[in-house]
Amino acid sequence: MTGPETGGIDPLLGFALVGALGVGSQWLAWRMKLPAIVVMLVAGLAIGPGLGVLDPRGDFGDLMEPMLAIAVAIILFEGGLTLNFQGLRDARLGVRRLIFVGAPLGWIASAAALHWVAGLSWESAAVFGGIMIVTGPTVIAPLLRQARLKHRPAALLQWEAIVNDPVGALAAVLAFEVVSVLADAASLGEAMVDMIVGILAASALGLLGGWGLAQAFKRGKVPEYMKVPVLFVSMLVVFALADSVLHESGLLAVTLMGVWIANAGLPSYEEMRRFKEHATILLVSGVFILLAANMSREMLGSLDWRALAFVASVILLARPLPVLISLIGTNVPWQERLMVAFTGPRGVVLVAVAGLFAQRLVALGFEDAGRIPALAFALVAATVVLHGFTLAPLARALGQTATETPGVVITGGSRWSVALGLALKKLELPVLIADPNRAHLRDAREAGLDTFFGDILSEAAEHRLDLVSYESLIAATDNDAYNTLVATDLATDFGREHIFQLKRARDTSTRHALPATLGGRRLGPDESYWEANARISEGWEFRVSRLTEEFTMKDWREKNPRAEIVADLGPNGTFRLLGPDDTPKEADGVRLVVLAPKREERSEARRDENGNDTLKGAKAE
Incomplete structure (x- = not known):
């Protein structure tokens, strides 16, 4: 490869160089x-x-x-x-x-x-x-x-x-x-x-x-x-x-x-x-x-005070x-x-x-x-x-910031969705629950969560929803096919690493299993809609727990052997939804969103050893 002084770069190498540098x-x-x-x-x-x-004008000639x-x-x-x-x-x-x-x-x-x-x-x-x-x-x-x-x-x-x-x-x-x-x-x-x-x-x-x-x-x-x-x-x-x-x-x-x-x-x-x-x-x-x-260097040198002005x-x-x-x-x-x-x-x-x-x-x-x-x-x-x-x-x-940390969109207004939404709201994250059935959103509205009545894939959603404030999406309706459609269609907007869906009920069957190109990532315990909501009916709940130097991940696991970690929020404000194979952060100040068996009700005015208030439907540990 040579410079312009010795005849220029080969055009084929030039194209490859431009493509490699651009991407x-x-x-x-x-x-x-x-x-x-x-x-x-x-x-x-x-x-x-x-x-x-590279000298594009000289190396590519009339093709430029x-x-x-x-x-x-x-x-x-x-x-x-x-x-x-x-x-x-x-x-x-x-x-x-x-x-x-x-x-x-x-x-x-x-x-x-x-x-x-x-x-x-x-x-x-x-x-x-x-x-x-x-x-x-x-x-x-x-x-x-x-x-x-x-x-x-x-x-x-x-x-x-x-x-x-x-x-x-x-x-x-x-x-x-x-x-x-x-x-x-x-x-x-x-x-x-x-x-x-x-x-x-x-x-x-x-x-x-x-x-x-x-x-x-x-x-x-x-x-x-x-x-x-x-x-x-x-x-x-x-x-x-x-x-x-x-x-x-x-x-x-x-x-x-x-x-x-x-x-x-x-x-x-x-x-x-x-x-x-x-x-x-x-x-x-x-x-x-x-x-x-x-x-050219001469062209760059022409950027004088007039260009600055x-x-x-x-x-x-x-x-x-x-x-x-x-x-x-x-x-x-x-x-x-x-x-x-x-x-x-x-x-x-x-x-x-x-x-x-x-x-x-x-x-x-x-x-x-x-x-x-x-x-x-x-x-x-x-x-x-x-x-x-x-x-x-x-x-x-100017007071025009919606939130300091990106939030989560959840499709499907089930009890599981509302409980998770309340836990995320405890972390001061924007949470939006969307459902085309107005009755399914009643619990979310009563809990004070933001809702959208309509199809998340509709043009109305595209024009009316403030999706800039949300970085992740969880497809969690009772329709596995619709969850897959939502996750696949919106993956290009959110990024596939930020799209999750509940496990498809019949995904283990060869006859019904879908290719990896369709759908989103698995979330936390890797449960189907019916399994996830059954847990909530059995008394399981979402909680928020904070790790400290004195209360490490090891201590937390010993205290909560059956709990499942769904998400973590780093001390610098970085939020992540976690899949079954993801490793949660273990640093001081990390807050975990976990799904765990329900414990005895505490006084709402009481704070635990980690400084978190209790919250009905989304307890703090």
């Missing part, structure tokens, strides 16, 4: 609980301008531009797939204001900051300013989970990110079309005609492609195993055809195509969307590493002012308005699209557009690092 950076960020984009930025800069191992164009097209297509109008109609007034008022104002404010502070021409500022309104769901979601925001500010930020992801890209596309057509055309009239024809043709191709695929899928014209390949190839064909009519209008076409498919009500939509999400993660990682490695103006003015103006007249409290206004992390989509358009603008003769990639990297790095470290303290200062 490796995301994994390392997950392990270290860091923003993935920061790790990818460091990795890209290290192998590019830092060590000179079409690679970036196709990757950005797929990223925007996936963004269009997330835009479901039904969810938008259900959104509150604040969300609609952020989209229809805040986004245009943010475009104008960002373009002004780019022109007057960063010193770009109005043409370059208009294009880059459009994509700057994108906050990006892949960036904001991990930050929201980390900060544990209350439902409304979290919903405002999350919906804004989901909808503005394709909207910002469309804004940049439209601005670029105007700039490029005006630059190439002989007169303003000719420019307008070319632009209108190109946009109409791209829109028609995108909508026609989406409609055609939806009809083919609904009528069974495409077998199930070929739907994703057909979708992928159709998207590339639409992109290429639209781009041949008007340069870069292909991005507009594939975004509209994705929006149409998202709202077509296809039964295979979830499978297609998840495949596109996986493909997008790979592409986003690769594009970001490539763009970071393609940065530009980033500050965006964070302090161009982001907050449009948000605050758009929320005037809504019922959103001022604390939540400030929370949303000063939270605007940018992500990989901004860098990818900005890098692509910067090359196009330079080719059109706008030399100042060469500064756009450096400004994009500076803005992304500054906002992600800033919000990553300040979002939680800001939320606490």
Whole structure:
């Protein structure tokens, strides 16, 4: 392997290196609980301008531009797939204001900051300013989970990110079309005609492609195993055809195509969307590493005081002012308005699209557009690092934190679920019990637990529940098939390591056993719904017990030989549900949630030797 000075790296090794660094950076960020984009930025800069191992422009040559164009097209297509109008109609007034008022104002404010502070021409500022309104769901979601925001500010930020992801890209596309057509055309009239024809043709191709695929899928014209390949190839064909009519209008076409498919009500939509999400993660990682490695030392050196002033103006003015103006007249409290206004992390989509358009603008003769990639990297790095470290303290200062520790969703309102919910509530964890039968939730409501009447898999649950506050889920209804469906469907949202379900009653039978790819992990004693609730009927109960230096795990086991440990909460606030093979923590200050035989009632005012109050249904030891 050689550097650019000796002829560059072999293209095959270069592709492998980019892929390994991209996916490796995301994994390392997950392990270290860091923003993935920061790790990818460091990795890209290290192998590019830092060590000179990879020079994408020189090593990949003419492949670089079409690679970036196709990757950005797929990223925007996936963004269009997330835009479901039904969810938008259900959104509150604040969300609609952020989209229809805040986004245009943010475009104008960002373009002004780019022109007057960063010193770009109005043409370059208009294009880059459009994509700057994108906050990006892949960036904001991990930050929201980390900060544990209350439902409304979290919903405002999350919906804004989901909808503005394709909207910002469309804004940049439209601005670029105007700039490029005006630059190439002989007169303003000719420019307008070319632009209108190109946009109409791209829109028609995108909508026609989406409609055609939806009809083919609904009528069974495409077998199930070929739907994703057909979708992928159709998207590339639409992109290429639209781009041949008007340069870069292909991005507009594939975004509209994705929006149409998202709202077509296809039964295979979830499978297609998840495949596109996986493909997008790979592409986003690769594009970001490539763009970071393609940065020259001279480009990085151009980040002077004006770049710093530009980033500050965006964070302090161009982001907050449009948000605050758009929320005037809504019922959103001022604390939540400030929370949303000063939270605007940018992500990989901004860098990818900005890098692509910067090359196009330079080719059109706008030399100042060469500064756009450096400004994009500076803005992304500054906002992600800033919000990553300040979002939680800001939320606490404004009183917008729902909880310090992630909670648990339990499906099924049985006596077992209520007893476990009370024990978890004793640990001050958010607990939600969901059941489609209102009568099953009566005991939970009387116990003071939060409940949701409805199907946890429904669109109503998706739009109304504050799932950001919950990290784990237990599927515990009396229907094993439904438990398996819930655990399988929500595993991608919570992570399979955080999805549990009660043992299936007939799982030991070869005839009825399901593959390991379906369902969730086993919980604690590994009992079925009927066995678990029978224990509660026999007098067993959930308790909370604290370990200390004087009262160790060994002492606890000697005192409670029949008890089963279900969960533990570390002294640093780390909560874990435990499977049958998991080992509980044994450090000083660890609190255990255990299932044990009922003991003699104590006075409710009395505290035990570990300093815990007793709690009916969830005793403390």
